[in-house]
Amino acid sequence: MPNSDWMKYAGLASQFFITIAVMLFIGWKIDSYFSIKTPFLIWLLPLLSIVAILIKMIKETNKPSK
Numbered sequence: 199m200p201n202s203d204w205m206k207y208a209g210l211a212s213q214f215f216i217t218i219a220v221m222l223f224i225g226w227k228i229d230s231y232f233s234i235k236t237p238f239l240i241w242l243l244p245l246l247s248i249v250a251i252l253i254k255m256i257k258e259t260n261k262p263s264k
Contacts, residue, residue: 210258214251221247 225240 206258210255214255217247217251218244 221243222240225237225243228239229237
């Protein structure tokens with residue numbers, strides 16, 4: 199079904215943005231809880247999640263279509 203392709207990519211994009219937003223929030227909360235002057239985790243967690251999501255996207259988009 200050709201219409202399912204755009205749904206797959208829309209789902210991947212929404213996962214991408216939601217994960218980044220959640221990781222930003224978690225990093226912000228942890229940095230404020232520990233009173234860290236340099237916002238270390240607010241940068242680190244989203245960057246790690248971007249790497250993980252890109253690996254997942256590459257694996258899912260390289261799967262052969264049924």
